[in-house]
Amino acid sequence: MRLQGKVALITGGARGLGQAMAELFANEGCKVIAADMGDLSYTHENVEGVQLNVTDVEGCKSVYDYVVNKYGKIDILVNNAGITRDAMTRKMTDDMWDLVVDVNLKGVFNLTRHVGPHMQANGGGSIINISSIVGVYGNIGQANYAATKAGVIGLSKTWAKEFAMKGGNVRVNAIAPGYVMTDILKTVPQELLDKFASWTMLGRLGQPEEIAKAALFLASDDASYVTGHVLEVNGGMRL
Ligand SMILES: NC(=O)c1ccc[n+]([C@@H]2O[C@H](COP(=O)([O-])OP(=O)(O)OC[C@H]3O[C@@H](n4cnc5c(N)ncnc54)[C@H](O)[C@@H]3O)[C@@H](O)[C@H]2O)c1
Numbered sequence: 001m002r003l004q005g006k007v008a009l010i011t012g013g014a015r016g017l018g019q020a021m022a023e024l025f026a027n028e029g030c031k032v033i034a035a036d037m038g039d040l041s042y043t044h045e046n047v048e049g050v051q052l053n054v055t056d057v058e059g060c061k062s063v064y065d066y067v068v069n070k071y072g073k074i075d076i077l078v079n080n081a082g083i084t085r086d087a088m089t090r091k092m093t094d095d096m097w098d099l100v101v102d103v104n105l106k107g108v109f110n111l112t113r114h115v116g117p118h119m120q121a122n123g124g125g126s127i128i129n130i131s132s133i134v135g136v137y138g139n140i141g142q143a144n145y146a147a148t149k150a151g152v153i154g155l156s157k158t159w160a161k162e163f164a165m166k167g168g169n170v171r172v173n174a175i176a177p178g179y180v181m182t183d184i185l186k187t188v189p190q191e192l193l194d195k196f197a198s199w200t201m202l203g204r205l206g207q208p209e210e211i212a213k214a215a216l217f218l219a220s221d222d223a224s225y226v227t228g229h230v231l232e233v234n235g236g237m238r239l
Pocket of ligand 1: 132
């Protein structure tokens with residue numbers, strides 16, 4: 001019960017990594033609000049699903065207001081919602097660029113601009129931004145995605161400073177997962193997935209629960225002196 005009495009808001013919490021984090025946090029006694037464009041693909045007594053497109057500026061404010069009014073506070077924010085629209089740079093359209101930037105980067109800002117100051121005023125909290133191995137090392141065919149995931153690291157380091165001011169006690173960290181089997185990898189050919197697995201030191205892709213356990217550490221008081229950090233959870237992979 002490492003998150004007993006805590007309230008967590010997790011974007012993209014309907015499936016994939018967001019689901020794994022929501023369920024693990026909920027099992028640890030946390031009340032979880034899973035905000036997603038889609039319906040929850042699971043049920044858990046401690047998880048409430050709310051509809052949200054993180055690109056919707058007003059919608060983010062409404063969800064923030066709803067959670068604070070209903071639960072009184074937000075202790076943990078996981079900015080997890082993310083998408084890919086892959087293409088080599090010469091073939092990347094404006095729409096592919098704009099959509100990925102809007103969801104993966106602006107979407108993180110849209111919620112955190114409310115939740116960060118709330119935590120700061122409320123005596124503390126933990127914000128976890130889900131970056132990617134691609135944001136750390138870059139990747140062919142993912143210029144838009146890499147730019148957003150590197151941007152999320154910059155946001156994390158900036159907010160670690162900003163929201164800790166005046167005794168704010170808000171910790172902000174990023175997790176950079178390697179390749180983990182979820183729907184986001186559906187369009188990646190199997191031979192490429194096999195190659196990615198062979199590039200890890202452990203010789204395999206990750207499981208969503210392995211990312212969730214890293215997030216649990218950063219969300220909990222076990223990480224009370226960890227902030228401004230990028231935690232790579234990738235089986236020892238280098239791209
Ligand atoms: N799976 C991996 O290998 C991997 C690796 C590195 C980073 N990541 C990152 O982890 C995060 C989660 O990815 P995943 O693998 O679980 O993907 P996924 O596609 O399985 O799940 C993503 C979730 O985000 C939601 N979502 C998408 N756009 C949204 C929006 N605009 N507003 C609200 N919700 C939205 C989807 O409905 C879905 O429930 C993403 O940010 C992704 O970039 C994943």
